[in-house]
Amino acid sequence: MADEPLVLGIETSCDETGVGIVRGHTLLADAVASSVDEHARFGGVVPEVASRAHLEAMVPTIQRALKEAGVAPGDLDGIAVTAGPGLAGALLVGVSAAKAYAYALGKPLYGVNHLASHIAVDQLEHGPLPEPTMALLVSGGHSSLLLAPDITSDVRPLGSTIDDAAGEAFDKVARVLNLGFPGGPVIDRMARAGDPDAIAFPRGLTGPRDAAYDFSFSGLKTAVARWIEAKRNAGEEVPVADVSASFQEAVADVLTRKAVRACRDNGVDHLMIGGGVAANSRLRALAERRCEDAGITLRVPRPKLCTDNGAMVAALGAEMVARGRSVSAWDLSADSSLPVTEPHVPGGESAEAEHGRGDTHTRTHTRTHSHSHDHVHELSKGNLY
Structure with missing residues (x-):
């Protein structure tokens, strides 16, 4: 179990700020901050309200997930984030946060598909699909x-x-x-x-x-x-x-x-x-x-894992790491209409070089690889966690 990838996932496609942490197919943390009450008075989700709520909830929700999982940011093997589909502004908040964390920590970034994540989350409940x-x-x-x-x-x-x-x-x-x-x-x-x-x-x-x-x-x-x-x-x-x-x-x-x-x-x-x-x-x-x-x-x-959450994103991200899928580039962007035929947004060989990654995607490698932006990690410690 210790050799399975430890991944943090961020979900912001609609009105829930979700941050999950999984190790392989084991759920360690599932923190969710919902803004549904703010939307209820409008009778539906208001994109601008959702985006602002994600901004306010992001850091506290990440901190809560890390505490719940009992892991340090440096222990993570990767950061996964919903790149689409969803509300453009809401997605952008999550993608920006994931890029900041991955960049500062020197960890690989995986932009994944919201719909594919809803499939992957079942592995946390019933094992391999x-x-x-x-x-x-x-x-x-x-x-x-x-x-x-x-x-x-x-x-x-x-x-x-x-x-x-x-x-x-x-x-x-x-x-x-x-x-x-x-x-x-x-x-x-x-x-x-x-x-x-x-x-x-x-x-x-x-x-x-x-x-x-x-x-x-x-x-x-x-x-x-x-x-x-x-x-x-x-x-x-x-x-x-x-x-x-x-x-x-x-x-x-x-x-x-x-x-x-x-x-x-x-x-x-x-x-x-x-x-x-x-x-x-x-x-x-x-x-x-x-x-x-x-x-x-x-x-x-279980019902809690059916609704939008970060655990499902982490589950798909962990599968990406385990299967050696290519990492996403630092210029990963939100795509509100990302088709389900694209389970994740790869970055190609240039992204592998940017992340300091070789051909393998093992947990040991991701923990020991050097990153050319270590100074960003040091400068960002106080703000990120």
């Missing part, structure tokens, strides 16, 4: 089916949302029901007292001629809003629990149906579900039942 891995990622910004023969270098999109993502639909339905923001957790709670079969809401893109692996939740969202509006216009009370349960059932039904089909069609006998919506209790329960019926092994991380 089978290859290839089928992943269903569902969050506020993404609903995707991905086939990953190698999460560090080969992630293939099979399908994605053509309009609203599942998490976005949860937020919008919660807003219509006056349940507040974020919508996912509150709808999940309200649905427990409701009847999932009370209202027959539509299932988008489930016809025989529809795209087998794509998702559409815009029509469902609109159908729910119109149903609620009709009730209110008629002067009738809206059965919030039944609406929540029926809407949630429609989302979970479509997601699990398409995920199981993707596994069958591609000869994969296991399914990993990640992203914030994967914390939904009905989605987890229905996926478990359908996977069991289909002979598919289901892997879902």
Whole structure:
């Protein structure tokens, strides 16, 4: 275990400042500072507010993670950071912080993909991922089916949302029901007292001629809003629990149906579900039942690891180190539309030279390699940690 890479990961793609530390597949620290309360009064995430919150939370969150893990900054074998996709300003804060730490400490830098990180985090819960891995990622910004023969270098999109993502639909339905923001957790709670079969809401893109692996939740969202509006216009009370349960059932039904089909069609006998919506209790329960019926092994991380966090970034970073993937260059930039087909942002041979790295990426090497900017390390000690 001592020979496994010790990596710190930074996540700032949206409204959570996450810093995680892992050693190989073992989670040592998962510190998160959320600005969700600041966004709640606006009914959604405000990019400018998110960026400022990341700036204020970054150093304290890194310090908290280091303390929780019981490691010193100099012990780290690498720094990983979400380079995209996400909110441009929010990503920039994380990338800038990661570059500063890596530069000052003389450690290799790994810019990684947010979506691939959501897959990698499952290794902290259930051990090494089978290859290839089928992943269903569902969050506020993404609903995707991905086939990953190698999460560090080969992630293939099979399908994605053509309009609203599942998490976005949860937020919008919660807003219509006056349940507040974020919508996912509150709808999940309200649905427990409701009847999932009370209202027959539509299932988008489930016809025989529809795209087998794509998702559409815009029509469902609109159908729910119109149903609620009709009730209110008629002067009738809206059965919030039944609406929540029926809407949630429609989302979970479509997601699990398409995920199981993707596994069958591609000869994969296991399914990993990640992203914030994967914390939904009905989605987890229905996926478990359908996977069991289909002979598919289901892997879902604990709810805390499904939402955005630094641990998932560290997990993918540790995998990059272990597999000898190239480091990122010092001019690494945030890419709000980074495609999932790019699990990490390599820097090539010039980056290897800049980092003082050779052909190997072992823990011993990264700890002993010399860095041409040791004076930056000394000047920055007081500010970084």
